Amino acid sequence: MHGIRLFFLGLTAITAATAADARRPNILFLFSDDQSYKTVSCYPEALPGVHTPNIDALAAQGIRFSYAYMGSWCMPSRASLLTGRHPHGIESMRMEGQYPGSAYDPQQCPFWPSVFRQQGYQTAHIGKWHTGIDAGWNRDWDYQIVWNRPKHPDNSGAYFYDEIVAENGVERVEPGYSTDKYSEWACDYIRGKHRDPDKPWYLWLCYGAIHGPTTPADRHKGKHREDPVRIPADIFGPRPGKPDYLNKTQAWKKGKDGQIYGGKSGAAVGDGGNRGKTFEDFVHQSNDCVEALDEGIGQVLAALKESGQLENTLVVFTADQGFGMGEHGFRMKLGPWDATYRSPMVVSMPGTLPEGKVCPHPVHGVDLVRTFLATAGIDTPWEMHGRDLTPLLQDPESARWDPVCFYEHTGQSYGSDVAKVLAETPEKAVHNNVPWYGALNDGRWKYIRYLKAGETEELYDLQTDPEELNNLADDPAHAQELTRLRKRCETEWKRTGASFADHLPPTRQMQQGQ
Numbered sequence: 112m113h114g115i116r117l118f119f120l121g122l123t124a125i126t127a128a129t130a131a132d133a134r135r136p137n138i139l140f141l142f143s144d145d146q147s148y149k150t151v152s153c154y155p156e157a158l159p160g161v162h163t164p165n166i167d168a169l170a171a172q173g174i175r176f177s178y179a180y181m182g183s184w185c186m187p188s189r190a191s192l193l194t195g196r197h198p199h200g201i202e203s204m205r206m207e208g209q210y211p212g213s214a215y216d217p218q219q220c221p222f223w224p225s226v227f228r229q230q231g232y233q234t235a236h237i238g239k240w241h242t243g244i245d246a247g248w249n250r251d252w253d254y255q256i257v258w259n260r261p262k263h264p265d266n267s268g269a270y271f272y273d274e275i276v277a278e279n280g281v282e283r284v285e286p287g288y289s290t291d292k293y294s295e296w297a298c299d300y301i302r303g304k305h306r307d308p309d310k311p312w313y314l315w316l317c318y319g320a321i322h323g324p325t326t327p328a329d330r331h332k333g334k335h336r337e338d339p340v341r342i343p344a345d346i347f348g349p350r351p352g353k354p355d356y357l358n359k360t361q362a363w364k365k366g367k368d369g370q371i372y373g374g375k376s377g378a379a380v381g382d383g384g385n386r387g388k389t390f391e392d393f394v395h396q397s398n399d400c401v402e403a404l405d406e407g408i409g410q411v412l413a414a415l416k417e418s419g420q421l422e423n424t425l426v427v428f429t430a431d432q433g434f435g436m437g438e439h440g441f442r443m444k445l446g447p448w449d450a451t452y453r454s455p456m457v458v459s460m461p462g463t464l465p466e467g468k469v470c471p472h473p474v475h476g477v478d479l480v481r482t483f484l485a486t487a488g489i490d491t492p493w494e495m496h497g498r499d500l501t502p503l504l505q506d507p508e509s510a511r512w513d514p515v516c517f518y519e520h521t522g523q524s525y526g527s528d529v530a531k532v533l534a535e536t537p538e539k540a541v542h543n544n545v546p547w548y549g550a551l552n553d554g555r556w557k558y559i560r561y562l563k564a565g566e567t568e569e570l571y572d573l574q575t576d577p578e579e580l581n582n583l584a585d586d587p588a589h590a591q592e593l594t595r596l597r598k599r600c601e602t603e604w605k606r607t608g609a610s611f612a613d614h615l616p617p618t619r620q621m622q623q624g625q
């Protein structure tokens with residue numbers, strides 16, 4: 112478990128109380144919001160015109176992960192990254208009050224940054240907070256300047272301007288463009304403001320971009336208006352083999368003028384949530400909004416280099432989840448497919464990690480938590496669901512790595528509440544018309560199991576069908592893969608302590624004897 116101590120510059124046997132703490136690796140965790148991997152230009156699937164030179168440069172200095180899964184929507188993604196557990200294993204986390212109001216019991220649901228503090232790290236959190244009204248300052252974080260969405264529901268739509276932010280618990284209204292302000296505050300921290308220069312640090316920088324209303328900075332508005340637009344093959348139905356709920360989540364419609372417009376569901380784009388945007392407008396505006404995000408990341412990385420900390424800092428860039436950009440008719444997250452769930456992810460530490468590599472193995476956010484602990488040389492403080500990614504950071508294409516990655520969607524429910532809903536009110540195991548599910552990616556095959564009795568299973572060959580258009584679950588030629596992955600999905604629920612694992616509702620294929 113602690114091989115990474117040797118790997119990271121021989122940093123063994125370092126204790127929190129000594130000056131040697133300064134040599135322990137810093138950790139910079141860059142986190143965007145609702146960002147499809149297709150909006151990052153170093154990905155081969157990138158949309159035409161996408162321009163992210165700073166993220167691309169980070170990938171050139173490190174490892175780009177082909178398949179990363181953080182969560183199905185904003186809150187569970189962050190909850191998993193604060194606990195190291197899948198949503199069904201996060202006890203006491205809950206929605207409460209006016210949306211996005213939420214709460215948790217810190218005794219039942221501790222966050223690991225508090226452990227970092229106890230072990231000699233200085234911890235900081237900058238940007239969006241979306242996991243309970245208690246943001247954890249002075250318990251989990253030494254320094255914190257955050258926009259607390261759950262605490263201020265009436266301000267929860269202010270993703271880009273006029274946010275109510277709290278700096279170490281003291282609130283104010285911040286009128287500036289949020290992406291730029293977050294980057295500025297992070298640069299200040301990296302250069303030494305608000306932190307102890309004798310301690311290693313962990314900074315979680317949580318951008319609100321490019322979440323709806325997906326407002327670009329004024330300097331970038333219209334920059335991508337001439338980009339060609341690639342229309343997904345199944346933006347409209349029919350979608351043979353796909354579950355029926357896609358008829359309820361269809362977010363696009365064709366106008367009389369032949370243009371594609373936003374329909375009845377999904378996150379809006381435009382000032383004031385204007386739902387009259389065309390699909391082309393939606394794509395162009397999303398790419399415009401990414402520009403400031405990439406610029407900010409470039410500024411933060413420059414501050415890291417200029418302050419002499421680049422080679423002693425593990426840098427991770429990812430997003431809370433993906434976001435459907437027309438694929439399968441979606442204009443939101445939640446869905447189990449790569450287009451709606453999968454995040455971009457890049458890991459870099461020049462001079463220590465391989466550079467310019469691509470890791471084909473799928474990974475999860477809970478794996479990052481175990482990796483951060485190992486990087487810092489800190490024992491896992493409680494049972495966690497992920498794996499230390501150190502072997503993949505050493506050898507991104509390692510043949511010894513078990514490639515199976517499990518992820519799930521349990522809506523707005525967590526911990527024992529998940530089993531309670533499934534047992535007592537299974538009809539409520541749905542979120543924005545998407546049934547709860549578990550899913551697996553084994554590097555070749557994608558398997559999806561819904562927690563709704565009688566719903567179809569889904570099986571895709573990612574090698575030949577990366578857009579997940581052709582469901583093979585009913586194809587007798589692939590019955591062996593279906594059975595294998597079905598069992599592995601059940602095993603992952605059991606391995607991670609899901610009390611409902613022995614009482615999973617039968618799928619349509621199971622009811623038919625497949």
